[in-house]
Amino acid sequence: MENAIKAPDIIREVKRAGIRFIVALPDRVTSERLLKPMLADPDFRVVQVCKEDEGMSICSGLYAAGQRALLLIQYTGLLDSLNAMRGVAIECKSPICFMVGLLGKEPGVPPKQAKRYGIRVVEPVLDAMQIEHELIETESDSTKIVPAIERAYERLAPVVMMIGREPAR
Amino acid sequence: MMKRDECLKALARRRKDEVVVAVYTAAQEWIHISPSELNFTFVGAMGQGSSHALGLALGRPDRRVVVLDGDGSLLMNLGSLVTIANAAPKNFIHCVCENGTYETNGAVAIPNRGKVSFAGLARGAGYPKTYEFAALDEWERALDGGLLKEDGPILVDLKMEPGEKYPEDFRRLYNVEYRDAFKQTLAKA
Secondary structure, eight states: OOOBBBHHHHHHHHTTTTOOOOEEEOOOTTIIIIIIIHHHHTOOOOESSHHHHHHHHHHHHHHTTOOEEEEEEEEHHHHHTTHHHIEHHHHHHOOOEEEEEOOOOTTTSSSGGGGSSSHHHHHHHHHTTTTTTEEOGGGGGGGGGGHHHHHHHTTOOOOEEOOOOOOBO | OHHHHHHHHHHHHSSSSOOOOOHHHHHHHHHSSSOOTTTEEEOOOOTTTHHHHHHHHHOOOOOOOOEEEHHHHHHTTTHHHHHHHHHHOEEEEEEEEEOOEEGTTTOOEOTTTOOHHHHHHHHHHHHHHEEEOSSSHHHHHHHTTTTTGGOOOOOEEEEEOOOSSOOHHHHHHHHHHHHHHHHHHHHHO
């Protein structure tokens, strides 16, 4: 099995994509090695939210103000916020960039083959809503991050980067 | 109790270059009362006006952002009060158009109508300043006293009832071409 992606590589790529605002709810997959370092990083302004749908709208407002943002949440929050995804991200053509922790997915197992029902349905739900998605799990996946974010801004459409396991230090 | 159009006209008369985020019936009337490319109405889903406004306020701290939220809308996104208080944008004025109903959806009363204190909720969430106005002259005096220039976040509960009717223009409210025009205008401002 390929090594887990390193958290500093994710953070480096997020910065390389021009993102300075992080809008976040804590998720066990990403809290320790992504969110906490981002909270301490002066290059980022982290906006902590109470619910994922408001996070989408904050990112949408930031886009209208000419800023790039990343929404860092858990897959449960993504599923909880599908109407905001429909209205805010898709119908309003907002390039909202998600990093979504797949809490409980087994390392190396494709999301559709995970034991947990909630994880198995994430990709089919995104496909049904015609939302681009990428699995970010192994070292070589770091090269997917900047192109995924750039495509979102080119297409004025959301992109979901699924974090398949806790990143390495 | 203020008539909504009179309340909005009072704000429009004192508007300078503020970004105004408006939702539902207030938005339908605001686009006629104070037409501007800096009107932002593209909130995508009910309850999301205050959160869009927070993104705008954080992204452009040099511009004042006024939200014309609804009471039913705010009830759908109460957590945003905590988020906004925590982010603490000084350029953020959160007006709640309290008509006590889901007016766009059949004018059914909101839960616990008349007993909910939106100013109280905001104070509890950590807003440093809140106001309540039920009389037009008091609202106008506060505006003339510089309310729009005070440090935010501020919540202003405007107790109102429907006034003059304005034609609905869903295209202006929701078409993305107007959002893009807003973005371009704001970028140049």
